[in-house]
Amino acid sequence: MGSSFILIPSPCKGDTRVYSVPKLDDYSLPALDGLAGDLTSALKAESAAVRNEQEWKAFRDRWLSRKSGIVTQLNDLLKAAPKESKREVGQRVNQLRALIEEQVAAAGRQASAPGRAGDQLDITLPGIRRPLGAEHPIIRTMNEVVAVFKAMGYSVAEGPEIETDYFNFEALNFPPNHPARDTQDTLFIAGQERKPQRERLVLRTHTSPVQIRAMMASPPPLRIVCPGKVHRRDAADATHSPMFHQLECLAVDSNITFSDLKGTLDHMCKALFGSSVKTRFQPSFFPFTEPSAEVYVSCPFCGARGCRICKQSGWIELGGSGMVHPNVFEAVRGYGYDPAKISGFAFGMGIDRMAALRWDIHDIQLFFEGDVRFLEQFA
Ligand code: FA5
Numbered sequence: 195m196g197s198s199f200i201l202i203p204s205p206c207k208g209d210t211r212v213y214s215v216p217k218l219d220d221y222s223l224p225a226l227d228g229l230a231g232d233l234t235s236a237l238k239a240e241s242a243a244v245r246n247e248q249e250w251k252a253f254r255d256r257w258l259s260r261k262s263g264i265v266t267q268l269n270d271l272l273k274a275a276p277k278e279s280k281r282e283v284g285q286r287v288n289q290l291r292a293l294i295e296e297q298v299a300a301a302g303r304q305a306s307a308p309g310r311a312g313d314q315l316d317i318t319l320p321g322i323r324r325p326l327g328a329e330h331p332i333i334r335t336m337n338e339v340v341a342v343f344k345a346m347g348y349s350v351a352e353g354p355e356i357e358t359d360y361f362n363f364e365a366l367n368f369p370p371n372h373p374a375r376d377t378q379d380t381l382f383i384a385g386q387e388r389k390p391q392r393e394r395l396v397l398r399t400h401t402s403p404v405q406i407r408a409m410m411a412s413p414p415p416l417r418i419v420c421p422g423k424v425h426r427r428d429a430a431d432a433t434h435s436p437m438f439h440q441l442e443c444l445a446v447d448s449n450i451t452f453s454d455l456k457g458t459l460d461h462m463c464k465a466l467f468g469s470s471v472k473t474r475f476q477p478s479f480f481p482f483t484e485p486s487a488e489v490y491v492s493c494p495f496c497g498a499r500g501c502r503i504c505k506q507s508g509w510i511e512l513g514g515s516g517m518v519h520p521n522v523f524e525a526v527r528g529y530g531y532d533p534a535k536i537s538g539f540a541f542g543m544g545i546d547r548m549a550a551l552r553w554d555i556h557d558i559q560l561f562f563e564g565d566v567r568f569l570e571q572f573a
Contacts (some may be wrong), residue, residue: 213240215267221279226286233264233290241301250305254298265291328573332439332561335549336421339441342465343419346458348443351411351418353404355425356383360392361403365525366482374481379427381436397425401442401542402482405518406526408444413530415447416538421545432557439545444518446531446538452485452517455539459489459515466548467494474509483516483540495554503551510551513543 213236218225237257244250257264268287275283329337340350353361368375370391378399386394404420420442428434445454460473471494475487489512493504500506518540520533527533546558553572555561560568 486516515541
């Protein structure tokens with residue numbers, strides 16, 4: 195194959211070696227490869243040299259024009275190819291045409307990018323305005339709660355949102371078929387009937403499985419908080435969402451008592467809602483804590499006198515709590531958690547409802563609709 199460069203005069207740059215598709219006598223694979231290689235280097239070099247719209251148009255026409263563009267020359271090459279080589283040549287021509295179109299489009303985007311005027315950056319053009327973002331109110335609330343716990347020496351732990359039945363339920367003392375499972379309407383991942391139940395995957399219904407994972411990762415003493423997304427098959431309304439957020443807290447040591455739990459939650463409520471709020475504990479049931487209690491904070495809006503937000507009760511529910519059940523420690527005994535030697539408290543609260551309270555938002559759905567007009571108010 196001869197050289198694929200021929201000398202032709204160029205109107206603006208004087209004599210330049212400009213690429214054109216050579217006529218071939220030899221249609222062997224090495225000859226076709228050579229042609230493709232030469233064409234590609236010429237294409238890239240010319241594309242890189244394009245600096246503005248005008249040059250790009252000339253570049254585009256040289257390669258794509260129907261009349262005598264390089265693509266037309268490639269088509270002529272295909273027409274001239276002997277029958278037995280048509281397939282090979284056709285394939286190359288298609289590939290090269292796609293490459294040419296891609297390079298021409300890329301050079302076009304480059305040439306029309308703002309600020310490209312000739313070789314220079316035009317600093318008189320207006321800049322690109324990037325709207326300021328803001329933390330989502332849910333994340334902001336989570337960070338505020340986490341900061342309160344960090345100041346008390348807690349670390350942050352995280353776990354997966356797709357969890358096994360074992361971590362979400364069994365290790366937390368919900369035996370298979372236990373009715374307490376029904377209180378957390380579960381979304382199951384489909385098609386796992388053949389797996390043993392404890393290995394089946396669910397969308398975690400609470401952040402409590404992170405308790406187990408954290409205990410498996412570090413021996414006692416342990417003080418962690420775990421913020422995260424959870425999912426339940428709950429219909430959406432002003433206070434429920436099928437995806438919501440919880441923050442879990444777990445403290446384990448050799449002598450943790452219910453007073454530690456009360457003191458910690460009281461401190462958290464005062465740090466978040468102001469020093470005048472009170473906390474209240476009402477007996478409850480969770481399989482993984484014993485005793486268990488619902489935690490309430492006195493309504494920070496009406497000073498517990500009764501208002502629309504606390505539904506005239508004076509109290510607002512924050513979440514569930516209790517002393518870690520010995521069966522939970524039993525599940526992680528092999529990791530240094532002997533229920534005879536240690537004790538702990540845990541609680542978990544809904545962040546979405548807390549964020550709604552904090553900003554007097556009447557419907558938690560607003561958090562998830564992505565309406566910029568709503569979100570901008572938190573910037
Ligand atoms: C639990 O999920 C327990 N894991 C909490 C816990 C942790 C108890 C550690 C003891 C020890 P419960 O199902 O009550 O508990 O949910 C806790 C909070 O999540 C509720 O108080 C509520 O604020 C919030 N919540 C529950 N369902 C929804 C929902 N569909 N939408 C928004 N928030 C919800």
